[in-house]
Amino acid sequence: MKQARCLIALIAMAVGLTAGPAFAERNLVPTLEPSFNVCTDRPAEPTWMQEIPLRQAYQRVLVQDIYRAQNLERIVETGSCDCAIRFPTWDEAEATFREHHASAERWEMLQASDVYNRRANDARLEAKAICEAAGNW
Helix, strand or coil, X not given: XXXXXXXXHHHHHHHHHHHHHHHHCCCCCCCCCCCCCCCCCCCCCCHHHHCCCHHHHHHHHHHHHHHHHHHHHHHHHHCCCCHHHHCCCCHHHHHHHHHHCCCCCHHHXXXXXXXXXXXXXXXXXXXXXXXXXXXXX
């Protein structure tokens, strides 16, 4: 009985090893280059955010959360989902971060991220409807 299990395991391993090339034909390797279906000319994140050390990644996340909340709220306020409104430069989000959060402690930044995420989620459904109507979602 034990030999049968070992034989089945070996066969399964052999099948797995020989099946590999069939799967290799599909390109499943993710790229780091973003590809977008809408608003393809989105501004890149500021370089300083991309170069933030891993131990301070919460700062980058906070700026991203600020950016998302501001953009979704702007879509709702203006009733427009033009690409320049949905994906503006990062200047306003950076300024908000620097003015209100740059000197905060880590835990304060995490709390602020939570607040911005709630703001974004509050605006998301309405912004989504506006953007779907414009073909930009």
